[in-house]
Amino acid sequence: MSAAQITFDRSAERARVAAERRRLATIDLVITLATILLALLIGFLVMLVVGKDPVKAYQALLTGPLSRTLRTGRWLEDATTLIILGLSVSIAFRARQFSLGAESQMYVGAMVGAVIAIYVPMPPVIAVILPLICAMVAGFLIGLIPGLMKAYLNANEIVATLMINAVVFRLYDYFLTYVFTAPGAQQIRSEAVQPNAVLARIGDIFKFNFGRVNTGVIFVVIGVILVWILLTRTPFGYEVRTIGANEKFARYGGINTKRTIALSFAIGGAIAAMGGVHLLLGVHNRLIPGMAAGLAFEGIVVALLARNNPLLVPITGLFYSYLRVGGDIMEQEAQVGAEIVQVIQAVIILLITAQVLIDLVKARRARQTSQ
Amino acid sequence: MEQALQVIFSASFIASVLRVATPLILPALGGLISELGGVSNIALEGMMLAAACTGVLVSVYTKSAWAGMLAGVAVAMLLATLLAFFHLNLRADLILAAIALNILCSGATTFVVYLVTQSLTGSGDKGGTSTLISQQMPFIEIPIIKDIPVIGTIFSGQNILTYAALILTALVALFLFRTRIGIHLRAVGENPDAARSVGINVQGMRYLALILSGFFAGLGGVFLSMGYVKFFARDMTAGRGFIALAAVYLGAKNPWGTLIAALAFGAADALSIQLGNLKIPTQIVQMIPYIATIIALVLYAVVQRQRAINRQRKFRQAV
Numbered sequence: 001m002s003a004a005q006i007t008f009d010r011s012a013e014r015a016r017v018a019a020e021r022r023r024l025a026t027i028d029l030v031i032t033l034a035t036i037l038l039a040l041l042i043g044f045l046v047m048l049v050v051g052k053d054p055v056k057a058y059q060a061l062l063t064g065p066l067s068r069t070l071r072t073g074r075w076l077e078d079a080t081t082l083i084i085l086g087l088s089v090s091i092a093f094r095a096r097q098f099s100l101g102a103e104s105q106m107y108v109g110a111m112v113g114a115v116i117a118i119y120v121p122m123p124p125v126i127a128v129i130l131p132l133i134c135a136m137v138a139g140f141l142i143g144l145i146p147g148l149m150k151a152y153l154n155a156n157e158i159v160a161t162l163m164i165n166a167v168v169f170r171l172y173d174y175f176l177t178y179v180f181t182a183p184g185a186q187q188i189r190s191e192a193v194q195p196n197a198v199l200a201r202i203g204d205i206f207k208f209n210f211g212r213v214n215t216g217v218i219f220v221v222i223g224v225i226l227v228w229i230l231l232t233r234t235p236f237g238y239e240v241r242t243i244g245a246n247e248k249f250a251r252y253g254g255i256n257t258k259r260t261i262a263l264s265f266a267i268g269g270a271i272a273a274m275g276g277v278h279l280l281l282g283v284h285n286r287l288i289p290g291m292a293a294g295l296a297f298e299g300i301v302v303a304l305l306a307r308n309n310p311l312l313v314p315i316t317g318l319f320y321s322y323l324r325v326g327g328d329i330m331e332q333e334a335q336v337g338a339e340i341v342q343v344i345q346a347v348i349i350l351l352i353t354a355q356v357l358i359d360l361v362k363a364r365r366a367r368q369t370s371q
Numbered sequence: 372m373e374q375a376l377q378v379i380f381s382a383s384f385i386a387s388v389l390r391v392a393t394p395l396i397l398p399a400l401g402g403l404i405s406e407l408g409g410v411s412n413i414a415l416e417g418m419m420l421a422a423a424c425t426g427v428l429v430s431v432y433t434k435s436a437w438a439g440m441l442a443g444v445a446v447a448m449l450l451a452t453l454l455a456f457f458h459l460n461l462r463a464d465l466i467l468a469a470i471a472l473n474i475l476c477s478g479a480t481t482f483v484v485y486l487v488t489q490s491l492t493g494s495g496d497k498g499g500t501s502t503l504i505s506q507q508m509p510f511i512e513i514p515i516i517k518d519i520p521v522i523g524t525i526f527s528g529q530n531i532l533t534y535a536a537l538i539l540t541a542l543v544a545l546f547l548f549r550t551r552i553g554i555h556l557r558a559v560g561e562n563p564d565a566a567r568s569v570g571i572n573v574q575g576m577r578y579l580a581l582i583l584s585g586f587f588a589g590l591g592g593v594f595l596s597m598g599y600v601k602f603f604a605r606d607m608t609a610g611r612g613f614i615a616l617a618a619v620y621l622g623a624k625n626p627w628g629t630l631i632a633a634l635a636f637g638a639a640d641a642l643s644i645q646l647g648n649l650k651i652p653t654q655i656v657q658m659i660p661y662i663a664t665i666i667a668l669v670l671y672a673v674v675q676r677q678r679a680i681n682r683q684r685k686f687r688q689a690v
Contacts, residue, residue: 098470100470153669153672155672158413159614159620159664160668163662166661167661170654171654178652297473297474304467335489337497339477339478339497340482342482346478347475350457350472355462356460356461356462357461
């Protein structure tokens, strides 16, 4: 056998790999879209069963966010928060860790950011950047706690993060009531942040009613790029992905899995804190009670739909917040509880994680292409 | 006189610990069984919530607490079966599927309560069923015991489900360690491949473990809305399903240990209620059970690690 016969055609191989990758991506896309449709259909059936007018309700759900600029603004404002949450969750998810601590990390981020943005006078730009950085450091540290517990003590991260959420929520409430709220104030809320620290509302800039969408959307751009670089272009990202693929292999391969796992929680915490700062400086301009309530689980579906790919998270975040805002509008206009969106969300998660369904679709497509 | 007061105070405190711990003991038993079966059930929380809601609503319509209890437990077991089906037959990730169930239950209960209050009272209430008349599981005075000073205060007049929790702990211990099925279930949790090789139905045991955990979570949920209080409130479980899981770990995955751990969490909770009467900010007081849970998680993990290290050392010495 001569050497020429076993030369390896690089370009052909590369093309084959690219084609394979495209094929898998198409399958993922098909599955995702089918899942969403199926979940919406189930929601539709539920409303049919309970005797509501599902057509009217779904019209409100699916067209509501685009019906007025104010509502579109609400959608984009909510999407900003959800995309950041999705990014935060996707880092730990990539390492097959389930961090549900986003809620507490947002509260801590908002609190630390508030201390600086309210009480320390600063010039423009710095007045945004300094609270942001301090909040991210705080989020990093609070995220590190469950990370260390999981990585070094093998404590259940779900119980740990949820308990930390419960504690931090009450701490936040305590500080808000007794420290941030001025004595004798009418309402429980902090003072407004300094004018320099406010993230300008986009509607104010272009002079139309666009709700509370603000320049905090820049956080999304920064966050996406940051997480993408971190996950795909750094040794840390390689370690995270290797652990996610096979933790034992990663350990035998010489990766300090414990450190990487702990860091994946902590970095997720820093990103979630960005979300807290967005709520503080962009949306509310002050601390208010229950600012990040109920956001603990919302990042999961965003990250799952995007297959933990940071470049896709903005798309899925926009989609899911569209449903959330649409749900609120549906409640106003069709008297159907917005909680049906939670039901739809749960169905999406269940279907998208059901491996057998995915294998079925893949097998079908493989058969079709081979024919 | 003062001493007597103190005794009465402490006896009633212990009685309240039992009451507060009941919605932890019951789901913790469920968590224990699923944990030992190798399929840890993160969805205890959602199952409790669904059972609490169903129990109240069925008792509103039927005017029977027992019918409510049966319906509540049945719904929780149904959800557990659904979880088992998705995990075992459709190979969904157990944790993600369970998280989805929790979200589902939180959303669906609020949705249903809104619908029902709307149709019965005219105005929909998302917060809970306080505007409806629901039933409560019976409280039982135990004849002779109720007349004994301290013990009577503690052990008599509790809800029937509180007694059930204590009795069920013993039954679970019997089941897990003294029956063939229980031992098979633990074997599957310990090492599924080894269990399969000796002919144990691994899939069946996991189904059983999850469905039983649904049963106990259901009882816990029913107690919450039909014993502890007499209404359903939105997200009223408030993390008890997760605290119950922590109790399983802290109790070293043993029924009696789990009972003691759940009682300890109950004591922390009861203490926070007692302290609520003092001039301490409620937020700080309410943190107590959750901080206790975090400390317990760390404590359990540290002990577990130390044990592993000791075992290794012994092994090396033996070699």
